[in-house]
Amino acid sequence: MAQRTVTIASSVGLHARPAALFVEAAQETGLDIEIGRPGEDAVDATSILGVMALGAKHGEEVALTAEGDGAEAALDSLVALLSRDLDAEG
Amino acid sequence: MSGDIRTGVGVSAGTVAGPVVQVAPPVQAPADEPTPTDSGAAVDAVLGAFAAVATDLDERAAVADDHAKPILKATALIARDKQLAKEAGKQVGAGKGPATAIAAAVETYAAQFEALGGYFAERVTDLRDVGSRAIAAVLGVPMPGVPALTGPSVIVASDLAPAETAALDRSKVVAIVTEAGGRTSHTAILAAQMGIPAVVQVPGATSIPAGTVVAVDGDSGEVTVDPDMALVEAQRERRERRAAALAGVSGPGRTSDGHPVALLANIGGVDDAVAAGAQDLEGVGLFRTEFVYLSASTMPTVEEQAEVYRAVLAPFDGRRVVVRTLDAGADKPLAFANLGEEENPALGRRGLRLCQEKPEPDRLATLGAGAGRARHRRRRQGHGAHGRDGRGGGMVRLPCARGGPALGRRDDRGARGGAPCPSRARRGRLRLARHQRFGAVHDGRRPYGGRAVGPPRPVAAGSARHGRRRVCRRRRDRQAGGRVRRICR
Incomplete structure (x- = not known):
């Protein structure tokens, strides 16, 4: 099982547009990916409602876990995504 | 001979004819929806409804402008959410009908988001919108809200909410007709702003079938269903005369007797x-x-x-x-x-x-x-x-x-x-x-x-109304030849 922790860079936290971008990216990997606060219950990273209900704010740390082939690479790309200020872009 | 004429209140001037696009009101699950006899089929109906909503939203996102596109795409993601579908399935398992199950699942998440507050308020609106659309799909009634417009359209609704009016595709809406509303409603203001004809309080407007051509006269308030060519032609001529007249005026606004009226x-x-x-x-x-x-x-x-x-x-x-x-x-x-x-x-x-x-x-x-x-x-x-x-x-x-x-x-x-x-x-x-x-x-x-x-009524100096309101002493003082002691009281 692959695992990463990352700090949310989006200035408005992981909601609305950043959440939608993250969920779309998670869906594209085709893997079972979960996201949650370290040490707490995780939610399905491909569920927009789950991710938004997590309510992760700017500067908060979240843990990502994934299983299956290519899990490491998939998490690396998701970590890179969350490390950017998605709200400030286009 | 032109068909059926419905007379309402013209709130934005101009004349135009075009096909009707009906804006359906929000849909709610029927209060007495029975427990499904076949829960497997009910779950399929729920999943099918969410899929139909997601597809519809994706289609709209594909033709939307840059501002609306991400919003529509994010809303489609909600409709496709596995957790939401799972929750609705659970509700069906508990004996609820498909429409009621969708409503219950949506409310479960809406309650969570409302508890989070702040940023999530807007998403609750989107979530409920998805719910309302899915319920419409399950019940086989038109999806609520303004549908995707494919060409010039006369928007017909019971009334339009400000958010709906603000989101209208201005390049395609040629006129607005509502059954409710009034001279000062948002519809009237928006239409005037867009410079398109609008008529409100048109009886039976929402029962005009979608696609029917209507001729809208924003001056007289007449909406003619299935207008004949003569009327359409007469309206076109008026529209051209109006455009020519508007093009030929300039300078500060005033009435024909010279009274200034700022435009x-x-x-x-x-x-x-x-x-x-x-x-x-x-x-x-x-x-x-x-x-x-x-x-x-x-x-x-x-x-x-x-x-x-x-x-x-x-x-x-x-x-x-x-x-x-x-x-x-x-x-x-x-x-x-x-x-x-x-x-x-x-x-x-x-x-x-x-x-x-x-x-x-x-x-x-x-x-x-x-x-x-x-x-x-x-x-x-x-x-x-x-x-x-x-x-x-x-x-x-x-x-x-x-x-x-x-x-x-x-x-x-x-x-x-x-x-x-x-x-x-x-x-x-x-x-x-x-x-x-x-x-x-x-x-x-x-x-x-x-x-x-x-509109503010002109108050002539020295009129009974002017005096009674004790407005401006200065003028009265001046008229009396006295010194200005104070301006107003």
Whole structure:
């Protein structure tokens, strides 16, 4: 099982547009990916409602876990995504 | 011979014919939906409904503009959410019918989001919208809201909510017809702003089948179902005459007997400002800032606001722009300026009261003053409680201003909201209003008592009305040959 922790860079936290971008990216990997606060219950990273209900704010740390082939690479790309200020872009 | 004529109230002039697009009202699950006999089929119906909604939203996103596209795509993601479908499936398992199960699943998440507060308020609206659409799909009724427009369309609805009107594709809407509404409803204002014909209070409008061609006459208020060629042709000629007449006029507005009537636009954002600024008019009678932020989930930053105000003011260099600060609440909720439930939101904590309770939106007021200070001398705040830039007082015609007249100039007639710029001669009266402790808290359509106010009536000096209201002593003193002792009382 692959695992990463990352700090949310989006200035408005992981909601609305950043959440939608993250969920779309998670869906594209085709893997079972979960996201949650370290040490707490995780939610399905491909569920927009789950991710938004997590309510992760700017500067908060979240843990990502994934299983299956290519899990490491998939998490690396998701970590890179969350490390950017998605709200400030286009 | 033309068909069926329905007469309503014309609220925006002009004539046009086009096919009807019906805007369906929100759908709710029937209260008496039976427990499904085949729960497997019921679950399939739920999944099928969510899939249909997602597909519809994706299709709309594909043709939407850059602003609407991410919103529609994010909403499609909600419709496709596995957890939401799973929750609805669970509800079916507990014996609920498919529509009721969808509603229950949506409310489960809506409650979670509402508990989170803040940023999530807007998403709750999207979530409920998805729910309402999925319920419509399950029940086999039209999906609520304005459908994707494929060509020139006459929008027909019971009434349009401000958020719906703001999201209309202006390049395709040729006229608006509503069954409810009134002369001062958002529909009327929006249509006038877009320069397209509109008729409200048209009996039976919502029962006109979609696709039926109707001829709309925004002057007479007549909506003709299945018009004959002669009528369509006559309307076309009128439209051309009107366009030619409008193209041939210029200069300051006045009546045929020479009385000045300022031509001022009513705008709700940058697009309106650009369109209005290109016209030969004297400025803006009312810039309704809350319309810029209807879809914003978070407080716009100072820079964002300044950019909007600069863009709005730029086309009016040297002309007046009256800015109304956030008139949010009731039918125009703003996610970031939500003060929660209240008994009478239309007369509640909005405008000045909102600024007092929630100081952050007040930056809007500050910026309204700041963004255009350099070039726009004649510009007022929606309220005067904030420093030296708060020129003028209440934005409404205050019928209660201690014996004062309705605040409004004859030449401001027609400017909704009655937010006149003070001429030098009127400063005295405005000063009077400024020192009053009245809030500018409503939109000027009706005074507090609920009686409709018409345009400000001219008050002839020395008339009985003038005298009775004890407005301006100066003029009476002058007439009596006396010294000016005080301006107003």
